[in-house]
Amino acid sequence: MIESLALNNKSEKTDYNILNLGPTHPATHGVFQNILKMDGEIIHETTSTIGYIHRAFEKIAEHKPFYQITTLTDRLNYCSSPINNMGWHMTVEKLLGVETPKRVDYMRVIIMEFARIADHLVCNSIIGADTGALTGFTYVFQWREKIYDIFEEVCGARLTTNIGRIGGMERDFSPACMKKMHDFLNDFPKYFDEFTMLLERNRIFMERNIGVGPISAERALNYGFTGPNLRAAGVDYDVRVMNPYSSYQDFDFMIPLGTQGDTYDRFVVRQHEIRESLKIIKQALNNIPEGKFFADVPDFFLPPKEEVYNNMEALIFHFKIVMGEATVPVGEVYHSVEGGNGELGFYMVSDGGRTPYRLHFRRPCFISYQAYPEMIKGSMLSDAILTMSSMNVIAGELDA
Amino acid sequence: MVQIDNQYILTELQDKFGERIYNSYEPYGLLTIELDKNSIKEVLQFLYDHKELQMQFLTDVCGIHYPQVFGKELGVVYHVHSLINNVRIRIKCFMPIENPSIDSATFLFSSANWQERETFDFYGINFIGHPNLKRILNADEMDYFPMRKEYPLEDGTRTDKDDSYFGR
Numbered sequence: 001m002i003e004s005l006a007l008n009n010k011s012e013k014t015d016y017n018i019l020n021l022g023p024t025h026p027a028t029h030g031v032f033q034n035i036l037k038m039d040g041e042i043i044h045e046t047t048s049t050i051g052y053i054h055r056a057f058e059k060i061a062e063h064k065p066f067y068q069i070t071t072l073t074d075r076l077n078y079c080s081s082p083i084n085n086m087g088w089h090m091t092v093e094k095l096l097g098v099e100t101p102k103r104v105d106y107m108r109v110i111i112m113e114f115a116r117i118a119d120h121l122v123c124n125s126i127i128g129a130d131t132g133a134l135t136g137f138t139y140v141f142q143w144r145e146k147i148y149d150i151f152e153e154v155c156g157a158r159l160t161t162n163i164g165r166i167g168g169m170e171r172d173f174s175p176a177c178m179k180k181m182h183d184f185l186n187d188f189p190k191y192f193d194e195f196t197m198l199l200e201r202n203r204i205f206m207e208r209n210i211g212v213g214p215i216s217a218e219r220a221l222n223y224g225f226t227g228p229n230l231r232a233a234g235v236d237y238d239v240r241v242m243n244p245y246s247s248y249q250d251f252d253f254m255i256p257l258g259t260q261g262d263t264y265d266r267f268v269v270r271q272h273e274i275r276e277s278l279k280i281i282k283q284a285l286n287n288i289p290e291g292k293f294f295a296d297v298p299d300f301f302l303p304p305k306e307e308v309y310n311n312m313e314a315l316i317f318h319f320k321i322v323m324g325e326a327t328v329p330v331g332e333v334y335h336s337v338e339g340g341n342g343e344l345g346f347y348m349v350s351d352g353g354r355t356p357y358r359l360h361f362r363r364p365c366f367i368s369y370q371a372y373p374e375m376i377k378g379s380m381l382s383d384a385i386l387t388m389s390s391m392n393v394i395a396g397e398l399d400a
Numbered sequence: 401m402v403q404i405d406n407q408y409i410l411t412e413l414q415d416k417f418g419e420r421i422y423n424s425y426e427p428y429g430l431l432t433i434e435l436d437k438n439s440i441k442e443v444l445q446f447l448y449d450h451k452e453l454q455m456q457f458l459t460d461v462c463g464i465h466y467p468q469v470f471g472k473e474l475g476v477v478y479h480v481h482s483l484i485n486n487v488r489i490r491i492k493c494f495m496p497i498e499n500p501s502i503d504s505a506t507f508l509f510s511s512a513n514w515q516e517r518e519t520f521d522f523y524g525i526n527f528i529g530h531p532n533l534k535r536i537l538n539a540d541e542m543d544y545f546p547m548r549k550e551y552p553l554e555d556g557t558r559t560d561k562d563d564s565y566f567g568r
Contacts, residue, residue: 050536050537051536051537051538051539054537054538056546058522058547059546059547059551059553060553062553063553094428095428219510221456221457221483222509222510222511223510223511224457224458224459224509224510224511235483237483242483242486243486331427331428332427332428332432332490333427333428333430334428334430334460334479334488334490336459343459345459345460345479347460347462347477347479349464358462358464358465360460360462360477362459362460362479366514366515366518367511367514367515369514370510370511370513370514371510399537400537
C-alpha cells in the first residue's frame with residue numbers, strides 16, 4: 001500500500017526488482033525469455049530475448065528443392081501448419097504461373113479454415129487456462145483432436161502436416177474424410193456454444209480480461225500487427241478479403257472487429273472468427289466443384305504410383321521431382337496468406353536454380369511480439385502472462 | 401480521385417526523386433524499385449505522408465546477398481503496403497560489402513526494429529540510427545553473418561557425408 005502511494009506521488013524510485021520470466025516458464029507456453037524490471041508487482045521495463053529455437057530455416061531453404069521446403073513451413077506456426085503449407089505451395093505456383101482448378105482452391109480453403117479453427121481454439125482456451133478457467137481448455141481440446149483426425153485422413157499426419165503438393169492436393173477427400181468433416185460441422189457448434197457461454201459473457205472472465213494489455217490502432221499498425229491482434233484494435237485488414245487467394249472471393253463471411261485492442265477483444269475476435277470459419281467451410285463443402293484435385297504441373301506434382309511403375313514418362317517425372325531437378329523461372333515473388341496470427345508472407349527470389357536463391361518468411365508473430373514490452377508496461381505481472389497468451393505468440397513462428 | 405496503380409506511384413516517385421531511382425520493374429505485378437541507399441529515409445517518409453498513397457504499413461524488411469555483383473553485394477528489401485489503396489511497393493537498396501550501412505526505418509515504423517536486427521544478425525548490415533542494433537536470433541558471441549552466401553549450410557570439413565550425387 002505504501003509503495004503504491006509512492007508511485008502515485010511520482011517520487012523517484014530506485015530499488016527495482018529484476019525478475020527473470022522464462023525461457024522455460026510454464027506460463028509462457030513456449031520458449032521466451034523476458035527480463036522484467038519490477039516495481040513491486042508493477043512491470044516497469046521489459047527486455048525480450050528470443051531465438052531459443054532458431055533453426056535457420058531461411059538458410060536451409062536456400063539448399064532444398066521447392067517441395068522439401070514445405071516441411072520447413074510446417075514448423076513455423078505449428079498450431080496451424082496447413083495454412084503455412086498452402087501459403088508456400090501458392091507462392092511456388094505464383095512463381096510458376098500455375099492456375100489451379102477450382103476444386104483445389106475449395107479443398108484448400110476447407111483445410112485452411114479447419115486449421116484456423118484449431119489455432120484459435122488453442123489460443124482462446126489457453127487464455128481461459130491462464131485466467132484459471134481450465135474447464136474450457138479441456139472442453140475444446142478434444143475438438144482440436146478431431147480436426148487433427150481430419151488432417152490425418154487427408155494427408156496422414158496430424159501436427160506437422162506437410163499437407164498438399166505444389167499444384168494441388170496429394171489425394172482427393174475420401175468418403176471417410178468427408179464424413180469426419182460433416183460430423184465435425186454438426187457436433188462442434190454445440191460444444192463451442194457451451195465454451196462460449198463458459199467464458200465470453202462470464203462476468204469474472206470479463207473483469208479479468210477487459211483493459212488488459214491494450215494497444216491502439218495506430219500503434220498496432222505502426223508495429224506491423226496483422227490478423228486477429230490488429231482486428232481487435234479495430235482495423236479491418238484481412239488478407240483473405242483484401243488480396244483474395246485460393247478463391248476466397250467466392251465465400252460470404254464477415255471480418256469480426258474489436259475496438260479496444262485488449263485481451264478481451266482479442267479473445268472475442270478469435271471466437272467470432274471461428275464461427276466465420278465454420279460458415280466458410282460449410283459454403284465450400286456445399287459448393288465444392290467436381291473435377292481434378294491437382295493442376296497440370298507434371299514437373300512438380302508427383303504422378304500416381306501405379307503410373308510410376310508402368311509408364312516411362314511418369315517415372316522420369318517422379319525421378320526429376322524427387323531429386324529436385326525441375327526448372328523454374330527466374331524472378332521474385334511475394335505472396336501472403338492470412339495465417340492464424342496474421343499475414344504470413346513468403347518473399348522468394350529465384351535464380352532459375354533447383355532451390356530458391358533467397359527465401360524470407362514474413363512471420364506475423366515475430367513482428368507483433370516486439371510490441372509486447374510496450375503493451376505490458378505499467379501492468380501487473382499476471383496481466384503480462386495473459387497479454388502474451390492472447391497475442392498467441394508461437395515460438396516456432398517467432399524464431400524460424 | 402486519381403487511379404492509384406503502379407504507373408502512378410512510379411511517376412510520383414520519379415518526379416520527386418528522379419535520378420536516385422536507378423531502376424524499376426514489375427515482377428508478378430508488384431512494383432519494384434532500386435533506390436539509392438542514401439535516400440531510403442526520404443522515400444519512406446514521402447510514401448508515408450503522400451496524400452493519395454498513404455503507404456503506412458511496413459510489411460517486411462529483409463536482406464539479400466549477391467556475391468558476384470561488385471559494389472552492390474548486399475541489399476535490403478522493403479515491402480511497403482498501403483492499406484487504404486491496397487497497393488504494395490518493393491524497395492531495394494544495394495550497398496558494397498565493405499562496411500555496409502543504411503539508414504534505419506525505425507524513425508517511422510516501430511515494426512522495423514526487430515526486422516532490422518534480424519537483417520543485421522544474418523547479413524551484417526548496419527542500420528544507422530537504430531536504437532538497439534544487436535543480434536536477435538543467433539548467439540551474441542557469433543562473429544560472422546551466416547546468411548551470406550560464402551557460408552555453407554553445414555560444416556565444410558565433414559567427411560562422413562558425400563553429397564556430390566545430390567547436386568550440392
